[in-house]
Amino acid sequence: MLYQGVLRKMQTEMAAPIQYYLILENDFLNMNQLLDKTIHLQFIKHQCLNCSLNKPIFRQGFCKSCFFDIPQAADWIMKPELSTAHLDQEDRDLVYEKKVQLQPHIVYLANSSNVKVGVTRKSQVPTRWIDQGAHEAIEIVEVPNRYLAGITEVALKNHVGDKTNWRKMLKNDVEDENLVEWREKLKQYIPAEAVDYYIASNTETEIHFPVKQYPEKPKSLNIEKEKSYTGRLVGLKGQYLIFEDERVFNVRGNEGCVVSLALS
Known part of the structure; x- marks a missing residue:
């Protein structure tokens, strides 16, 4: 075939x-x-x-x-903290930017090669974690727009990684971590604008790969x-x-x- x-x-x-x-x-x-x-x-x-x-x-x-023209590849895609739709400011296409940026976003911890912080639209949970090869993940905050998620990620990545080692992930050279403890430890670093969106009662999601x-x-x-x-x-x-x-x-x-x- x-x-x-x-x-x-x-x-x-x-x-x-x-x-x-x-x-x-x-x-x-x-x-x-x-x-x-x-x-x-x-x-x-x-x-x-x-x-x-x-x-x-x-x-x-x-x-x-x-890549240098369409809104799907703008800088705020990779750097959510650069989002400006909440200010009614256009980057490349304000209609598209409002559609994507002005919806609930999750800041999360995922363990694929190590514990890392990341951002995704709420609608992309758990897809984002699966795509990263994470065997466990947990939400930290749920915010109403991409900008708040971005500034939260920037603050937290001073205290936890934000990259995946793809070789380590594929070798399955990983250890289970207590992500609830990680989440609680990182709470103190959440920016004031986002701290009210902290999620205190959820548990880890476990992911099994074929x-x-x-x-x-x-x-x-x-x-x-x-x-x-x-x-x-x-x-x-x-x-x-x-x-x-x-x-x-x-x-x-x-x-x-x-x-x-x-x-x-």
Whole structure:
């Protein structure tokens, strides 16, 4: 069976284990069902997720001209503290910015390679945690806009990490942490504007991934450079496909690449 399409991040469903779905133009693959199967990937071309042109991907699945133009790639996406829609100030497209920024946001702790702080829209819980490969997570505050979440994250990351070590995450070289204790310890650093939104009564969310074999020394697969690759799928974690030979493929990191996928 041969499938083809432009890569976008895998869709997920909260279950035990997490269910993964790869959505292509005309196909819908439950990736869990492909575990233990041999997959052949072939790079075909680029396709910008905004303009659909065959232009080199710059970041986040967009070509360079789109990346510096569209609101979906503005600086406030990666740095929520730069959000200005709550002030009625436009960055690139105020209608879009209000739609995204002026909705409930969560500041959370997640443990994937270590305990880290992060921000996501409330509607993206627990999807954001799954995408990061976190095996446990907890909400700290729920605020009404992205700006408040951003300044809270900035304050807290002086006292806890804000990055994931992808190799450590994929090796499953992680320890369970008491995130309730972490949350309570960090409360004192929440900015005054957000402290009233502190969540004091919730518990950790545990996440289980469909992995049969973790790599000891994960090696990233660059399908654009190598053009093709064949391997047996043994796991899915975060947005990674994990293969038996310890190669790992970051689907989200390759958004905008058109590939063919064959099974044997």
